[in-house]
Amino acid sequence: MPIFLVGFMGCGKSTVARGLAKFSGWEFVDLDARVCELAGAESVAEIFEKSGEEEFRRLERQAVDMLSPTSRTIVATGGGAPCYGDNMERFMALGTTVYLKMSPLALRDRLLRVRVVRPKIVGMSPEELLDYVTTLLAEREKFYSRARVIIDCDDVPSGSVVARLRYLTR
Ligand code: S3P
Numbered sequence: 001m002p003i004f005l006v007g008f009m010g011c012g013k014s015t016v017a018r019g020l021a022k023f024s025g026w027e028f029v030d031l032d033a034r035v036c037e038l039a040g041a042e043s044v045a046e047i048f049e050k051s052g053e054e055e056f057r058r059l060e061r062q063a064v065d066m067l068s069p070t071s072r073t074i075v076a077t078g079g080g081a082p083c084y085g086d087n088m089e090r091f092m093a094l095g096t097t098v099y100l101k102m103s104p105l106a107l108r109d110r111l112l113r114v115r116v117v118r119p120k121i122v123g124m125s126p127e128e129l130l131d132y133v134t135t136l137l138a139e140r141e142k143f144y145s146r147a148r149v150i151i152d153c154d155d156v157p158s159g160s161v162v163a164r165l166r167y168l169t170r
Contacts, residue, residue: 002069002095017076024169048119099147
């Protein structure tokens with residue numbers, strides 16, 4: 001069964017998905033990259049800038065519809081993906097869903113450290129970012145927490161998260 005990693009921006013979905021794929025020999029799929037391919041864009045930021053979030057969500061839905069992952073696939077989804085339309089139902093119907101759960105503070109600190117341009121948070125001060133993450137996570141938690149497996153990732157290195165998920169690829 002394919003594995004879908006869900007969770008807020010910065011929780012480590014791509015890193016964990018890549019690590020798990022490497023360990024297991026399964027294929028790694030990045031949903032944001034699929035959306036960029038559909039848009040003919042270099043980055044998510046470019047889609048947001050040129051066409052806006054609504055268009056990004058439309059393309060994201062299209063990318064979800066086009067997913068027909070074989071059993072040996074690990075999909076890193078975008079942080080908003082499970083929270084729009086029936087995307088979460090679709091992930092759940094297709095495979096095993098895993099929520100990489102982190103607290104707002106831990107997410108904020110990680111988001112401050114990484115340099116990937118995330119259009120939804122660009123230019124925010126650390127205080128604004130914490131407020132934003134706290135509010136948006138509260139709205140999104142109900143979608144994420146429907147996942148079959150929930151892993152608490154605060155203060156857990158991504159290698160340990162991978163180790164804890166290995167059993168799903170056996
Ligand atoms: C988004 C998260 C991003 C990307 C887009 C919107 C969100 O993915 O899909 O910038 O709404 O949380 P990551 O979670 O991989 O950063």
